[in-house]
Amino acid sequence: MFYISMFFQYISQYIKTRLQYRADIFVEFFSDLLSQAINLVFILVVFGHTDLLGGWSRDEIIFIYGFFLVPFAVFSAFFNIWDFNDRYIVKGELDRILTRPIHSLFQIILERIELEALLGAITGLAVMFYAGSRLGLEMHWYDPFLFIVFVIGGALVYGGVFVMIACISFWADARMSLMPMMYNISNYGRYPVNIYNKLIRFMLTWVLPFAFVGVYPAAFFLGKREWFWYSFLTPVIGVVFFVLSVRLWNQGVTKYRGAGN
Amino acid sequence: MENVMEVKDLRKEFKAYSSRTGLKGAFRDLLTRNYKVIPAVNDINFSVRKGEMVGYIGENGAGKSTTIKMLTGILTPTSGSIIVNGMNPHKEREKFVQTIGVVFGQRSQLWWDIAVQESFRLLKKVYKVSDADYNNHMGHVIRTLDIEPLLDKPVRKLSLGQRMRCELAAALIHNPPLLFLDEPTIGLDVLVKLKIRDFLKEINEKYQTTILLTTHDLSDIEALCERVILLDEGSVIYDGALKNLQEKWSEGKELKFQFLEKVDITAVKVLTSELPVKWELEEKEQVFTATVEDSGELISQVIAKVVAAYKIKDIKINETSTEEIIRNIYEKGAV
Numbered sequence: 001m002f003y004i005s006m007f008f009q010y011i012s013q014y015i016k017t018r019l020q021y022r023a024d025i026f027v028e029f030f031s032d033l034l035s036q037a038i039n040l041v042f043i044l045v046v047f048g049h050t051d052l053l054g055g056w057s058r059d060e061i062i063f064i065y066g067f068f069l070v071p072f073a074v075f076s077a078f079f080n081i082w083d084f085n086d087r088y089i090v091k092g093e094l095d096r097i098l099t100r101p102i103h104s105l106f107q108i109i110l111e112r113i114e115l116e117a118l119l120g121a122i123t124g125l126a127v128m129f130y131a132g133s134r135l136g137l138e139m140h141w142y143d144p145f146l147f148i149v150f151v152i153g154g155a156l157v158y159g160g161v162f163v164m165i166a167c168i169s170f171w172a173d174a175r176m177s178l179m180p181m182m183y184n185i186s187n188y189g190r191y192p193v194n195i196y197n198k199l200i201r202f203m204l205t206w207v208l209p210f211a212f213v214g215v216y217p218a219a220f221f222l223g224k225r226e227w228f229w230y231s232f233l234t235p236v237i238g239v240v241f242f243v244l245s246v247r248l249w250n251q252g253v254t255k256y257r258g259a260g261n
Numbered sequence: 262m263e264n265v266m267e268v269k270d271l272r273k274e275f276k277a278y279s280s281r282t283g284l285k286g287a288f289r290d291l292l293t294r295n296y297k298v299i300p301a302v303n304d305i306n307f308s309v310r311k312g313e314m315v316g317y318i319g320e321n322g323a324g325k326s327t328t329i330k331m332l333t334g335i336l337t338p339t340s341g342s343i344i345v346n347g348m349n350p351h352k353e354r355e356k357f358v359q360t361i362g363v364v365f366g367q368r369s370q371l372w373w374d375i376a377v378q379e380s381f382r383l384l385k386k387v388y389k390v391s392d393a394d395y396n397n398h399m400g401h402v403i404r405t406l407d408i409e410p411l412l413d414k415p416v417r418k419l420s421l422g423q424r425m426r427c428e429l430a431a432a433l434i435h436n437p438p439l440l441f442l443d444e445p446t447i448g449l450d451v452l453v454k455l456k457i458r459d460f461l462k463e464i465n466e467k468y469q470t471t472i473l474l475t476t477h478d479l480s481d482i483e484a485l486c487e488r489v490i491l492l493d494e495g496s497v498i499y500d501g502a503l504k505n506l507q508e509k510w511s512e513g514k515e516l517k518f519q520f521l522e523k524v525d526i527t528a529v530k531v532l533t534s535e536l537p538v539k540w541e542l543e544e545k546e547q548v549f550t551a552t553v554e555d556s557g558e559l560i561s562q563v564i565a566k567v568v569a570a571y572k573i574k575d576i577k578i579n580e581t582s583t584e585e586i587i588r589n590i591y592e593k594g595a596v
Contacts, residue, residue, distance in 0.1 A: 013375065017372065095368060098334060098335045
């Protein structure tokens with residue numbers, strides 16, 4: 001309960017901070033909106049050249065991409081910890097975090113929240129509806145609920161892997177640049193996994209399970225029965241990876257060395 | 262009285278590697294590294310009773326900040342035990358930090374972009390402070406620190422002195438029984454320093470708040486602390502009353518003379534040749550300094566002789582300052 005109320009407290013703090021800069025807020029909003037529109041056009045143009053890929057039609061691939069954008073937007077909004085190493089370890093901001101009576105990872109997530117990123121979900125939904133209507137997909141009463149569960153599961157997969165990577169900074173001394181690599185690998189999940197070779201498919205399913213952010217859950221809405229089993233595994237994998245990452249984090253915090261004054 | 266802090270054989274080691282020279286060395290470093298284990302805090306013991314104000318002093322790199330970070334649960338000790346407020350700071354961190362307040366002079370607790378009162382409000386929620394407690398306690402803190410007019414300003418617009426007062430208030434929102442201050446007066450002007458000192462004395466009296474203070478400004482320690490813990494290269498070299506330290510180490514008194522006319526130092530030396538006095542002359546300002554033992558008799562005699570012979574513009578009698586005492590101790594490395 002306390003954590004839920006803190007969540008909203010931090011969000012309101014975030015909004016207040018944003019409102020401090022009036023001009024900024026409008027400029028940023030429009031630039032975000034514009035970049036999403038460009039993104040949308042870009043997707044349609046790129047996929048205009050694909051027809052059939054490993055048994056998936058053009059519209060199905062677009063649909064998967066659209067779905068992927070939603071958990072990715074949620075993830076970007078709440079796990080904006082790209083600069084964790086720099087800001088919290090090297091500059092020692094973690095000192096401050098650790099003197100407050102809230103779980104350290106929770107505090108960092110709340111401090112770095114970036115709600116604008118949620119706009120990306122709108123693009124994702126638009127892409128999904130566009131592709132869905134071309135495919136003639138029907139909506140069932142349970143679809144929205146499952147959609148939300150899958151989105152949360154996908155975002156947790158992303159968040160979990162990301163937090164684990166960030167944890168490396170507790171042990172490693174140097175500044176690290178694993179984050180960009182991470183970002184690149186994560187893009188594989190946007191495409192149907194059966195087009196890849198077996199090893200990569202295994203990796204994307206069980207090791208760095210990014211397939212659970214895009215293909216697997218989207219396959220459910222596309223009515224691909226052979227993938228259903230994987231679709232319903234999405235929230236499970238999400239929770240498992242996130243719990244593991246929090247465990248690792250708790251271990252890591254005891255290894256924190258602090259920054260010199 | 263009960264102990265709020267109990268530190269036994271506390272040790273913190275850092276692993277550092279020394280890099281070899283040259284390009285060849287860099288390649289060798291890639292494969293095997295020369296690790297060196299450096300103890301930043303070396304088996305220290307002390308305890309602090311409720312209501313005490315303790316000055317924790319030492320040179321840069323002596324291990325002060327590392328100790329404070331272990332006491333506040335930020336760092337995990339390599340070995341040894343810490344009990345603060347009846348808890349192990351690192352093990353029960355979230356419960357523990359509810360009972361302490363921390364001010365790092367070089368780091369801000371407040372949110373940079375929003376008004377001070379918004380930061381206070383959020384911290385109030387973080388520490389689960391009730392409205393009644395908050396109004397009652399913080400009303401007083403805000404008045405004493407005189408930060409009422411700053412509350413609606415964003416932190417980035419405050420001066421350092423204003424910000425530090427707000428930081429102090431922020432650390433006290435939950436009225437903790439134990440307060441850690443790491444260089445709280447760094448870079449502040451005299452007036453703000455005085456205000457902060459008075460305030461600390463007041464909360465210490467009013468709430469019996471225990472305060473552990475590190476600072477490089479020894480006047481802070483003189484004004485606030487009866488007890489000091491002196492740290493050198495990770496070990497405690499002195500733990501006791503500040504007064505004892507002063508008595509034991511003071512090297513008598515200094516008499517400073519300024520004369521109306523020009524006086525030669527040899528003449529002054531001849532004048533007091535029968536007395537055990539050491540003279541020094543500061544050329545630029547024509548200040549003659551006589552170092553003598555701390556005895557009333559002797560001091561009177563020296564003054565009587567000098568005053569009888571020359572016209573005086575100014576006389577000062579100084580005790581050896583704490584700063585000098587501490588400097589002497591550092592130079593010798595032991596008490």
